[in-house]
Amino acid sequence: METAIRRDMILDVEVVDLLNHQIMMEQKASSKYLAMASWCDQRELRNSATYFYNQAEEERTHMMKIFKFVNDNGGSALSPTVAEVPHEYESLRAVFEASLDAEIEVTKAIHNVFKTARKTSDFTSEIFLQWFVTEQAEEEEKVRDILDMIDLMDDMPLKMIDERIPTE
Amino acid sequence: MNFLVKETSYKISSGRRNCYQLDLGYKVIDFTFCQLLAFRKKILHYSSYESLEAIIEEDNFILLWVADNKHLLYLDVPQILELRATVLPIFR
Numbered sequence: 001m002e003t004a005i006r007r008d009m010i011l012d013v014e015v016v017d018l019l020n021h022q023i024m025m026e027q028k029a030s031s032k033y034l035a036m037a038s039w040c041d042q043r044e045l046r047n048s049a050t051y052f053y054n055q056a057e058e059e060r061t062h063m064m065k066i067f068k069f070v071n072d073n074g075g076s077a078l079s080p081t082v083a084e085v086p087h088e089y090e091s092l093r094a095v096f097e098a099s100l101d102a103e104i105e106v107t108k109a110i111h112n113v114f115k116t117a118r119k120t121s122d123f124t125s126e127i128f129l130q131w132f133v134t135e136q137a138e139e140e141e142k143v144r145d146i147l148d149m150i151d152l153m154d155d156m157p158l159k160m161i162d163e164r165i166p167t168e
Numbered sequence: 169m170n171f172l173v174k175e176t177s178y179k180i181s182s183g184r185r186n187c188y189q190l191d192l193g194y195k196v197i198d199f200t201f202c203q204l205l206a207f208r209k210k211i212l213h214y215s216s217y218e219s220l221e222a223i224i225e226e227d228n229f230i231l232l233w234v235a236d237n238k239h240l241l242y243l244d245v246p247q248i249l250e251l252r253a254t255v256l257p258i259f260r
Contacts, residue, residue: 001258004182008201013208013259076205 009074012122016075018113019066019125024080025109026063029102030056031085036095039087045158047165048092054167055099059106062132069128092158093150100143107136142166178254190254195239203235208255210234215252220245 009016037052063080070077089095110132117125146165153161179191188199190207199207213219214230223230223245230248232241243251 001180001182002260004185004188005201005259007185013205016205017212074201076202076209078209 010124011073011075012120015117015122015125018116019070020078022109022113023063023066025106026059027080028082029106030059031082032102035085035087039089045162047162047167050167051165096147103140110136180258197239199235207234211251211255215248
């Protein structure tokens with residue numbers, strides 16, 4: 001039976017389960033960023049809103065990348081359902097703090113799939129996930145840089161801080 | 169002390185690629201690979217501790233559509249656990 005399953009799928013089934021969980025995590029991150037973008041947009045924080053709209057798109061792209069990978073390699077990708085995401089924040093700083101927490105959550109989940117892929121000798125998934133490991137390190141660093149900038153400009157008007165938020 | 173060891177009465181076989189048969193004793197269900205993956209997912213879900221607790225507290229059975237809604241299974245808790253024991257090992 002092992003041979004029969006192997007002839008239908010190159011991936012390890014346990015890794016497929018975790019990749020489906022990762023699909024949900026990426027979609028959840030995308031939804032969180034959309035809520036953050038909305039919060040910023042309503043307060044006329046244009047650059048921050050653009051930043052989070054872009055992040056929401058990026059997380060969705062990540063989700064689709066994993067989704068396609070699972071289906072293209074014989075697995076069964078599941079369309080994710082996302083529970084309620086927060087829509088209220090105390091400050092712009094709180095929004096970026098929540099953004100960092102969201103990235104750390106996604107990173108931990110990616111590391112968990114990566115470890116399982118390595119443990120089960122699923123090299124196809126392991127190599128596929130390497131890009132995500134690097135990407136998550138960059139994503140976390142990007143948010144930390146913004147939080148450092150917010151700390152440095154703490155006494156400045158909110159609009160001036162917003163003008164320094166990267167939009168690309 | 170005496171033990172009674174009962175092996176699962178359900179059987180899964182595969183004759184060719186992308187073609188699996190689940191023999192439940194009273195009927196045989198044909199699965200493609202993706203249908204088998206979906207079936208595994210459902211069995212994993214319903215055999216979790218939380219789901220079993222909910223099943224026992226409610227009707228004590230579930231109705232499960234399988235193989236792209238071609239078959240409807242009436243399963244009680246022992247049958248769910250037996251299916252879990254049948255389906256999961258084939259992926260190892």
